[in-house]
Amino acid sequence: xxxxxxxxxxxxxxxxxxxxxxxxxxxxxxxxxxxxxxxxxxxxxxxxxxxxxxxxxxxxxxxxxxxxxxxxxxxxxxxxxxxxxxxxxxxxxxxxxxxxxxxxxxxxxxxxxxxxxxxxxxxxxxxxxxxxxxxxxxxxxxxxxxxxxxxxxxxxxxxxxxxxxxxxxxxxxxxxxxxxxxxxxxxxxxxxxxxxxxxxxxxxxxxxxxxxxxxxxxxxxxxxx
Amino acid sequence: xxxxxxxxxxxxxxxxxxxxxxxxxxxxxxxxxxxxxxxxxxxxxxxxxxxxxxxxxxxxxxxxxxxxxxxxxxxxxxxxxxxxxxxxxxxxxxxxxxxxxxxxxxxxxxxxxxxxxxxxxxxxxxxxxxxxxxxxxxxxxxxxxxxxxxxx
Numbered sequence: 456x457x458x459x460x461x462x463x464x465x466x467x468x469x470x471x472x473x474x475x476x477x478x479x480x481x482x483x484x485x486x487x488x489x490x491x492x493x494x495x496x497x498x499x500x501x502x503x504x505x506x507x508x509x510x511x512x513x514x515x516x517x518x519x520x521x522x523x524x525x526x527x528x529x530x531x532x533x534x535x536x537x538x539x540x541x542x543x544x545x546x547x548x549x550x551x552x553x554x555x556x557x558x559x560x561x562x563x564x565x566x567x568x569x570x571x572x573x574x575x576x577x578x579x580x581x582x583x584x585x586x587x588x589x590x591x592x593x594x595x596x597x598x599x600x601x602x603x604x605x606x607x608x609x610x611x612x613x614x615x616x617x618x619x620x621x622x623x624x625x626x627x628x629x630x631x632x633x634x635x636x637x638x639x640x641x642x643x644x645x646x647x648x649x650x651x652x653x654x655x656x657x658x659x660x661x662x663x664x665x666x667x668x669x670x671x672x673x674x675x676x677x678x679x680x
Numbered sequence: 681x682x683x684x685x686x687x688x689x690x691x692x693x694x695x696x697x698x699x700x701x702x703x704x705x706x707x708x709x710x711x712x713x714x715x716x717x718x719x720x721x722x723x724x725x726x727x728x729x730x731x732x733x734x735x736x737x738x739x740x741x742x743x744x745x746x747x748x749x750x751x752x753x754x755x756x757x758x759x760x761x762x763x764x765x766x767x768x769x770x771x772x773x774x775x776x777x778x779x780x781x782x783x784x785x786x787x788x789x790x791x792x793x794x795x796x797x798x799x800x801x802x803x804x805x806x807x808x809x810x811x812x813x814x815x816x817x818x819x820x821x822x823x824x825x826x827x828x829x830x831x832x
Contacts, residue, residue, distance in 0.1 A: 502737060506778060
């Protein structure tokens, strides 16, 4: 899932200070699971902003809204009546959700309340770690289910660099060398031959803004294009 | 205006330990500030960050959360969760400019009535040092205006 962290309070408060009626809009999917931007966190932020505004003698009113997903138009529609009442919206969704909200309501200033950090997994209560850079050319079949692009700080594609030391990374003695993990994983599953296959350097020239249409919908969308 | 400042202390306390200690403090005729308002919870694990913020928004001068001693929670780890949430809420209060010192976590066993009396004394002293919660004062002014409007 997508992981995000809340922006520093000061930054949000300053950005919102010029608006009188502000809606804090949560998103009930990824950012709710990582305890950053769900309904509850939206409530906490709105209360904090309200108290800070009172302390600073600013005449501001904060309300709270939350939809299932801000990355879906049908859910964004639900925010319409609340946004109509607001001078600005602070979105606590990931970067994608914030942009889609701003696109759906182009006449209302949309402010970001979170920094989207990565695509990751829930390691333990309150802990998330990165696993994927959404590079559009997945190597996980070859690399034993361990991504060298996300987990190796240098993104090495063919074996470890010279900085690997007893299975640890030169950037941090606590961090496992991704290629060490890959080797062990392939060894465990009898697939060491995978390492004979050379992975070619990525061509980053094709990294244009992504768009994909599900094969079952190709006909529908090609008709419009 | 010129009124004596009597701090509003809100105490969110668990029924199994701190509430029993507070009850015993009464039986023991221990003296402690009477301006503490107690809300009894089944467990401090129920305390959420938003409750703590709302308490200050409603005008509490200081808030204390008090659960069982570490390791003694009736629900195993409710008091540990409360401890972490209180620590987090303190940072949120610092951020918004009210100050995390107005909030404190305590662990008071059922038989420890003197510790309860001491904790309330301490929070009362702290509230006097910090002065009134500015949000509470604003609420009062708003209330007075309303009454004047009603009278007119």
